[in-house]
Amino acid sequence: MLHKQEEIDFSLGQNGCTDEELLSLVRHTIRRSVDTGHPHFYNQLYGGTDPYGLAGAWVSEACNTNQYTFEVAPTFSLAEHAVLQRALELFGFPNGDGIFAPGGSMSNMYGLVLARYRMYPDVKLDGLAGLPPLVVFTSEDAHYSTLKGAHWLGIGTRNVVKVKTDAAGCMDPKHLEQCIIKATREKKKPFAVVATAGTTVLGSFDPLNPLADICQKHGLWLHVDACWGGSLILSRKHASVLEGIDRVDSVSWNPHKMVGAPLQCSMFLVKHEGLLHRSNSASATYLFQQDKFYDVTYDSGDKSVQCGRKVDAYKLWLMWRKRGDEGLSRLVDNAVDCAQYFAKIISERPGFELVLPEFQCTNICFWFIPSSMRDQTRDEAWWDKLAKVAPLMKERMVLQGAVMLGYQPMAHRGMVNFFRMVTTCQPPPTRAQMDFVIEEIERLGDDL
Amino acid sequence: MLHKQEEIDFSLGQNGCTDEELLSLVRHTIRRSVDTGHPHFYNQLYGGTDPYGLAGAWVSEACNTNQYTFEVAPTFSLAEHAVLQRALELFGFPNGDGIFAPGGSMSNMYGLVLARYRMYPDVKLDGLAGLPPLVVFTSEDAHYSTLKGAHWLGIGTRNVVKVKTDAAGCMDPKHLEQCIIKATREKKKPFAVVATAGTTVLGSFDPLNPLADICQKHGLWLHVDACWGGSLILSRKHASVLEGIDRVDSVSWNPHKMVGAPLQCSMFLVKHEGLLHRSNSASATYLFQQDKFYDVTYDSGDKSVQCGRKVDAYKLWLMWRKRGDEGLSRLVDNAVDCAQYFAKIISERPGFELVLPEFQCTNICFWFIPSSMRDQTRDEAWWDKLAKVAPLMKERMVLQGAVMLGYQPMAHRGMVNFFRMVTTCQPPPTRAQMDFVIEEIERLGDDL
Ligand SMILES: Cc1ncc(COP(=O)(O)O)c(C=O)c1O
Ligand SMILES: Cc1ncc(COP(=O)(O)O)c(C=O)c1O
Numbered sequence: 027m028l029h030k031q032e033e034i035d036f037s038l039g040q041n042g043c044t045d046e047e048l049l050s051l052v053r054h055t056i057r058r059s060v061d062t063g064h065p066h067f068y069n070q071l072y073g074g075t076d077p078y079g080l081a082g083a084w085v086s087e088a089c090n091t092n093q094y095t096f097e098v099a100p101t102f103s104l105a106e107h108a109v110l111q112r113a114l115e116l117f118g119f120p121n122g123d124g125i126f127a128p129g130g131s132m133s134n135m136y137g138l139v140l141a142r143y144r145m146y147p148d149v150k151l152d153g154l155a156g157l158p159p160l161v162v163f164t165s166e167d168a169h170y171s172t173l174k175g176a177h178w179l180g181i182g183t184r185n186v187v188k189v190k191t192d193a194a195g196c197m198d199p200k201h202l203e204q205c206i207i208k209a210t211r212e213k214k215k216p217f218a219v220v221a222t223a224g225t226t227v228l229g230s231f232d233p234l235n236p237l238a239d240i241c242q243k244h245g246l247w248l249h250v251d252a253c254w255g256g257s258l259i260l261s262r263k264h265a266s267v268l269e270g271i272d273r274v275d276s277v278s279w280n281p282h283k284m285v286g287a288p289l290q291c292s293m294f295l296v297k298h299e300g301l302l303h304r305s306n307s308a309s310a311t312y313l314f315q316q317d318k319f320y321d322v323t324y325d326s327g328d329k330s331v332q333c334g335r336k337v338d339a340y341k342l343w344l345m346w347r348k349r350g351d352e353g354l355s356r357l358v359d360n361a362v363d364c365a366q367y368f369a370k371i372i373s374e375r376p377g378f379e380l381v382l383p384e385f386q387c388t389n390i391c392f393w394f395i396p397s398s399m400r401d402q403t404r405d406e407a408w409w410d411k412l413a414k415v416a417p418l419m420k421e422r423m424v425l426q427g428a429v430m431l432g433y434q435p436m437a438h439r440g441m442v443n444f445f446r447m448v449t450t451c452q453p454p455p456t457r458a459q460m461d462f463v464i465e466e467i468e469r470l471g472d473d474l
Numbered sequence: 475m476l477h478k479q480e481e482i483d484f485s486l487g488q489n490g491c492t493d494e495e496l497l498s499l500v501r502h503t504i505r506r507s508v509d510t511g512h513p514h515f516y517n518q519l520y521g522g523t524d525p526y527g528l529a530g531a532w533v534s535e536a537c538n539t540n541q542y543t544f545e546v547a548p549t550f551s552l553a554e555h556a557v558l559q560r561a562l563e564l565f566g567f568p569n570g571d572g573i574f575a576p577g578g579s580m581s582n583m584y585g586l587v588l589a590r591y592r593m594y595p596d597v598k599l600d601g602l603a604g605l606p607p608l609v610v611f612t613s614e615d616a617h618y619s620t621l622k623g624a625h626w627l628g629i630g631t632r633n634v635v636k637v638k639t640d641a642a643g644c645m646d647p648k649h650l651e652q653c654i655i656k657a658t659r660e661k662k663k664p665f666a667v668v669a670t671a672g673t674t675v676l677g678s679f680d681p682l683n684p685l686a687d688i689c690q691k692h693g694l695w696l697h698v699d700a701c702w703g704g705s706l707i708l709s710r711k712h713a714s715v716l717e718g719i720d721r722v723d724s725v726s727w728n729p730h731k732m733v734g735a736p737l738q739c740s741m742f743l744v745k746h747e748g749l750l751h752r753s754n755s756a757s758a759t760y761l762f763q764q765d766k767f768y769d770v771t772y773d774s775g776d777k778s779v780q781c782g783r784k785v786d787a788y789k790l791w792l793m794w795r796k797r798g799d800e801g802l803s804r805l806v807d808n809a810v811d812c813a814q815y816f817a818k819i820i821s822e823r824p825g826f827e828l829v830l831p832e833f834q835c836t837n838i839c840f841w842f843i844p845s846s847m848r849d850q851t852r853d854e855a856w857w858d859k860l861a862k863v864a865p866l867m868k869e870r871m872v873l874q875g876a877v878m879l880g881y882q883p884m885a886h887r888g889m890v891n892f893f894r895m896v897t898t899c900q901p902p903p904t905r906a907q908m909d910f911v912i913e914e915i916e917r918l919g920d921d922l
Contacts, residue, residue: 034549034552035604036552036553036555036556036790036795037556038557038560038794038795038798038799039560039798039799039800040557040798040800040802041798041799042795042796042798042800042801043795043798045772045796048526048792048795048796051795052529052530052533052792054882055533055549055550055553055788056533056537056547058548058549059537059539059547059548059549059550060539060545060546060547060548062538062539062546062838063538068651069545069546070540070546072540072782073536074538075535075536075538076673080535080536081500083499083534084535085503085504085536087528087531087532087535087736087737088523088528089507089510089738090510090511090522090523090528091507091508091510091737092518092520092737097508097872098508098510098517098518099507099508100507100508101482101502101503101506101507103506104482105484105503107484108484108485108486109486111486112486112487118675125590128576128577128580128738128780128784129780129781129782129783129784130781130782131575131779131780131781131782132576132779132780133585135626135779139625139626144801147627147629149628150630150631151630151631151632152607152632152633153602153603153608153624153628153629153630153632153633153655154602154603154607154609154628154630155602155603155607156607156632157603159600159601159602159604160601160603161671167903169781170756170758170781171781173756174602174754174779174781175779176664177587177597177598177753177754178587178626178627178779179626179627179628179630180597180601180602180627180629181601181628181800182597182598182599182600182601182602182603183598183599183756184599184600184601185600185601204871211551212508213683216721226758226760227484227490229790243724266916277563282782287533288535288538289538289539289540289782289784289785290576290784302477305625306622306625308621308622308631310618311882311883311884311885312675312880312882312894313672313882315865315881317862317865317891318865318868319865319868319869321711330623331579331580331583331623331626332576332577332579332580332619333577333578333617333619333622334520334577334578334579334728334730334737334738335575335577335736336738337737340503343484343486344496344500346495347486347490347491347499348490348493348498349490349809350486350487350488350489350490350491350492351486351487351488351489352488352489353490394710402572404796414765417763417765417766419764419766421767424545426769432758432760433760433763434759434761434763436759437759444767446760452919460807472791
């Protein structure tokens with residue numbers, strides 16, 4: 027890792043440089059970058075890339091085109107269509123529609139925009155002025171993208187109601203209903219629920235069937251942020267954690283997370299045909315000429331809030347074609363298996379304490395308690411001390427360690443800094459690696 | 475080009491395939507894709523990629539990381555910082571701030587969001603409910619992204635007021651002021667003007683100094699959509715078309731257009747330090763830990779509406795470092811020179827008719843009038859007939875031609891389909907190529 031910014035001279039100016047100088051800078055860049063493809067990079071919800079995915083990324087980068095029209099992206103439009111179609115089938119919206127977006131935060135914004143548009147189609151023309159405050163409900167464990175989206179979309183972060191989660195980190199449907207009733211009483215207008223399938227930190231899955239019942243009853247759009255946990259739909263063994271997802275209105279799924287498609291690769295899927303285009307189209311005549319000689323239904327660009335749109339589908343298409351559903355299922359199962367193994371080992375190991383006894387995805391959250399702290403009373407001072415352990419261990423990981431994982435506090439649960447171990451499909455983790463990580467954590471933290 | 479979707483089997487299913495089958499599919503994909511790097515691809519505002527840019531794209535794809543924190547993107551964070559800094563200096567905001575966004579449409583949305591946030595900081599928390607309708611002004615020749623943005627941001631497309639342009643396609647400052655006064659009288663709240671530097675079709679530059687005067691007087695944010703024409707800032711000879719840009723509040727610039735950075739490469743630049751972070755931050759504790767051991771000011775992620783953010787800066791950094799300001803300037807000058815040469819030749823050639831006598835960027839818009847139509851009276855039937863010439867010629871271009879350029883009507887000027895020829899930096903065009911294009915157009919259209 028690069029520590030001091032002076033180590034590489036990134037300055038730009040009047041004059042260029044030779045190819046040799048440039049090559050040396052590129053070598054330095056690569057060497058001082060974080061090796062996210064390292065088997066022991068567990069720091070984020072992504073890691074190494076699927077090699078077929080990387081090949082696909084390179085091909086589509088070299089072909090440098092925009093995904094907006096069939097005219098300039100005939101092959102990539104068809105590949106995008108094929109991937110979306112397969113994903114729609116898996117999630118249970120065979121007649122739905124979809125689009126690739128530059129990341130899950132944007133995909134989640136698509137969900138909010140469509141939810142709002144379905145309830146108030148005039149919002150496209152007239153904006154929000156004159157409407158009551160619109161309210162969206164999401165869990166207190168949900169990703170912050172709904173907050174960012176609420177600001178951008180003019181809804182306001184105050185109108186993102188945080189629904190309580192149970193001990194397992196799943197949205198409490200009873201509390202959701204209470205929140206809906208309360209917002210309505212306050213003369214606000216509930217319009218959408220954003221459930222999470224695989225929360226960022228704990229990896230919890232909100233109960234989709236009860237949530238779908240409530241949304242149906244109150245006429246609310248149900249969007250599922252499955253950016254992280256959506257990949258479990260690929261698994262024969264574990265897809266059942268997503269039960270009920272065919273009943274929802276829209277889904278976001280990031281194949282750039284668990285399955286290792288190179289960044290960026292995120293899709294937004296919606297059950298209702300035609301809505302994406304009606305909501306987002308602007309019918310620019312310089313781009314979407316209707317007097318073209320080919321079938322313009324493959325011109326997907328006007329469904330998007332973007333104009334130019336990078337080809338993000340082809341790399342996923344390539345991985346998927348190579349491996350089939352079958353091969354992707356095996357990779358996901360292996361990631362889950364390693365996570366389960368990791369959890370089992372540390373649940374029996376002194377010094378490790380699981381945040382959740384049961385877990386649902388490939389996140390395993392735990393505190394590591396150095397030897398010297400193990401037999402002490404857990405008063406406030408003790409927790410304050412423990413809070414500092416993870417950052418110190420993290421510093422050692424980065425400076426001298428062979429593994430890298432993330433940590434965070436969780437204020438709404440009153441929890442101080444804990445680690446989040448997480449497995450992904452690429453490079454495929456092994457049980458032996460899990461053992462190594464556990465030992466490495468002990469090595470780095472035991473003397474603290 | 476691919477005509478029938480059956481020609482390549484993009485279907486996905488249960489089983490995978492062999493490497494050989496995959497390779498054959500990839501070869502087909504490449505062969506049937508549109509060769510945007512072909513010297514005679516003039517169809518969009520992008521074309522071939524700068525080879526150094528492509529190398530940079532491949533490196534950053536292989537390093538697969540997220541631009542959000544220095545922790546996982548130390549080198550790329552510094553490269554992004556260096557590119558933004560150089561761009562800020564060029565545009566005249568040395569103390570400003572910036573961020574890469576997934577395309578110009580998103581960059582323009584950043585401008586609208588910051589404009590709104592500066593006027594109504596409470597919008598982040600409270601949303602738009604209770605506020606008067608906010609109004610943004612842009613020219614009738616402006617890109618449609620302001621419309622799409624207005625829908626998403628809850629402003630409403632009706633509240634995008636289209637200001638008239640003069641004969642050269644430039645926003646009329648007098649009409650802008652009338653529109654501002656009218657909106658205020660209607661109890662709406664003007665908050666931003668989106669000027670364009672290099673319009674999509676005609677390539678016109680709005681007069682920034684008069685617009686800045688008006689915005690100052692009325693307290694409005696002035697954003698410049700320089701996605702297309704912003705690259706002229708690199709040119710020693712032609713940067714003056716952007717005069718006054720140092721007076722505006724924010725700028726969008728797409729190096730993936732004229733200068734040939736691979737898609738996607740777009741930046742949003744803002745004069746006011748700190749605003750980007752205040753407006754967009756959500757301070758997620760799992761990602762932006764403040765107890766990290768390094769200088770967290772390089773953690774750029776919380777300035778973004780995105781969470782994960784692909785590395786888009788490095789490819790541009792690599793091109794720029796290789797070529798220097800000097801080298802990029804020469805490439806831009808060459809593109810402008812070829813465009814000027816093209817315009818000069820066709821202005822003297824029978825059958826070609828320029829839409830604008832003067833032009834300001836590298837767009838040259840023209841009608842091609844087949845021999846049989848040249849000496850006829852230009853009544854309505856004649857124009858109807860001419861409207862069909864461009865689509866027919868386009869079909870021939872795609873099916874049997876050696877060049878590809880775009881066409882469009884322009885309803886607000888009462889103009890039927892005309893061609894838009896456009897040069898970019900990559901691959902560097904030549905005058906001989908311009909001659910070839912002219913001859914090819916005659917070959918494809920003269921008998922119509
Ligand atoms: C003037 C102008 N602004 C903005 C855009 C949108 O940029 P992007 O395609 O990157 O969203 C375009 C696209 O052609 C444009 O011409
Ligand atoms: C549950 C969840 N949703 C959405 C996102 C945002 O996805 P992206 O980083 O692609 O914007 C994340 C990112 O970690 C996430 O964990």
